[in-house]
Structure formats: structure tokens, C-alpha cells
Amino acid sequence: MKWSTVxxxxxGLVGCVLAQTDSTPFVDADTGITFQSYTNxxxxxxxxxxxxxxxGDAGYDVIIQIVAPVTLGWAGWAWxxxxxxxxxxVVWKNxxxxxxxxxxxxxxxxxxTYDDAKYTVLKGTGANExxxxxxxxxxxxxxxxxxxxxxxxxxxxxxxxxxxxSSNTPVEDPANQQSSFSIHDNxxxxxxxxxxxxxxxxxxxxxxxxxx
Numbered sequence: 001m002k003w004s005t006v007x008x009x010x011x012g013l014v015g016c017v018l019a020q021t022d023s024t025p026f027v028d029a030d031t032g033i034t035f036q037s038y039t040n041x042x043x044x045x046x047x048x049x050x051x052x053x054x055x056g057d058a059g060y061d062v063i064i065q066i067v068a069p070v071t072l073g074w075a076g077w078a079w080x081x082x083x084x085x086x087x088x089x090v091v092w093k094n095x096x097x098x099x100x101x102x103x104x105x106x107x108x109x110x111x112x113t114y115d116d117a118k119y120t121v122l123k124g125t126g127a128n129e130x131x132x133x134x135x136x137x138x139x140x141x142x143x144x145x146x147x148x149x150x151x152x153x154x155x156x157x158x159x160x161x162x163x164x165x166s167s168n169t170p171v172e173d174p175a176n177q178q179s180s181f182s183i184h185d186n187x188x189x190x191x192x193x194x195x196x197x198x199x200x201x202x203x204x205x206x207x208x209x210x211x212x
Contacts, residue, residue, distance in 0.1 A: 021159050021193040023048075028065060030124035031135060033205045035065060036197035038190050040164055044068045044075045048192060050142075052200040054156025059143035063205060065124065066091045066098075067133045073170040074181050076103075079154070081161035081189055083108075085147040087117045087140065090181070093132040094174040098125055100134055101177045104144075113178055116140045122209040137206055156194045163189040 026037035026047060035047035047065035054060045068075040070093050080086025088103040088111055100119055103111035117140035124135035143153040154160050165184035173179040199205075 056155035
């Protein structure tokens with residue numbers, strides 16, 4: 001299915017009202033990081049850890065973790081809760097590891113490469129017979145320029161809506177961050193507790209999990 005043929009579903013992600021949060025605390029055994037974690041009905045888990053001082057006043061780095069079944073071709077995270085004009089983190093299996101791709105969509109077609117979000121892959125990234133898993137430090141995931149050209153920062157002291165998408169079809173070139181990939185088969189959203197994701201151990205977690 002071509003990207004240009006699909007508008008239903010992604011448009012439905014616009015205008016969600018915040019409600020009770022869907023995320024819960026989770027300690028990752030591979031890294032020792034305490035995340036706020038959410039798992040959707042397709043078995044994809046989205047986890048987030050923030051610095052203790054994270055707020056809506058200034059940009060900040062985040063630690064993300066995405067865990068997905070190998071039966072999926074790719075899994076994505078939309079940081080603004082919609083599919084356009086906000087950073088997208090797309091992840092897929094690449095051999096015995098996970099490949100990330102930083103994207104942003106400006107319409108309902110293949111999202112373009114997005115250079116304003118920078119990722120450092122951390123320990124706890126890999127793949128096995130059942131799942132692939134990305135753990136990364138991201139600079140530029142929690143802040144961006146919106147459709148009107150205004151700066152936007154996620155309020156790390158509150159909660160927010162995120163959106164997810166995934167496809168059952170493998171990407172064209174798993175080793176290439178700029179690979180083409182098919183339109184999503186599944187899409188949805190959740191409410192994430194950002195305040196609960198904050199920790200004064202953030203810098204320690206980055207240091208101890210950055211590969212030498």
C-alpha cells in the first residue's frame with residue numbers, strides 16, 4: 001500500500017484530550033534504568049526516562065527504549081502524538097541488532113529524514129529470536145518546531161500524548177537508516193507520565209550505558 005493512499009487513522013490521531021496516564025514504572029534489567037513504560041496491543045513497548053529537571057521551560061535529552069516483536073517490519077514513535085510535523089523515531093530489526101531512523105512527516109507519505117534529533121545508541125540494544133530492542137539517548141526528541149514555525153517543548157513535569165505506528169512488512173534495506181518502508185498496519189496513541197519518568201540518576205544512566 002502506498003503512503004499517498006492513506007489518510008484514515010493518522011488523521012484520527014489529531015486532537016486527543018489528556019486522560020489518566022497509560023504508562024507505569026519499569027526497571028530494565030539490561031541497563032538498570034527506571035523507565036515509564038507502555039505496551040500496546042500489538043506487543044510493542046515504548047519506554048522513557050528523563051532528567052530530574054525536565055520541564056517545559058527548556059529543551060532536554062531523553063533516554064528511550066523500544067521493544068518490538070520480530071514479526072513486525074518496523075515500529076514507530078511520534079513525539080507530538082500525531083504523524084506530521086513532529087519527530088518520529090522508527091526502529092526495525094537489523095541482523096542481531098536494532099536499527100533506528102530519525103524521521104519527520106509533512107504529509108501522508110513516506111517521512112523524510114529528520115536531522116534535528118540526534119541519537120546515541122546505548123547498551124541494552126539488540127535482537128534475538130523473538131524481539132528487537134533499541135535503547136538510545138536522544139537530543140531533539142522532546143522539542144521541535146511546529147507547523148507554524150514555533151518552538152515546542154514537551155512539559156517534562158506533566159504528562160503528554162504520544163502516538164505509535166507499526167507495519168508487518170519488512171523495510172527495504174535494514175542496514176540503512178534512510179531505508180524506505182511501507183505504510184503502517186497499526187496506529188494508535190497513549191498518555192505517558194513524563195513527570196514519573198524523571199530521575200536524578202539520568203546522567204549516571206547515560207554514562208554507565210554508553211559503549212566505550
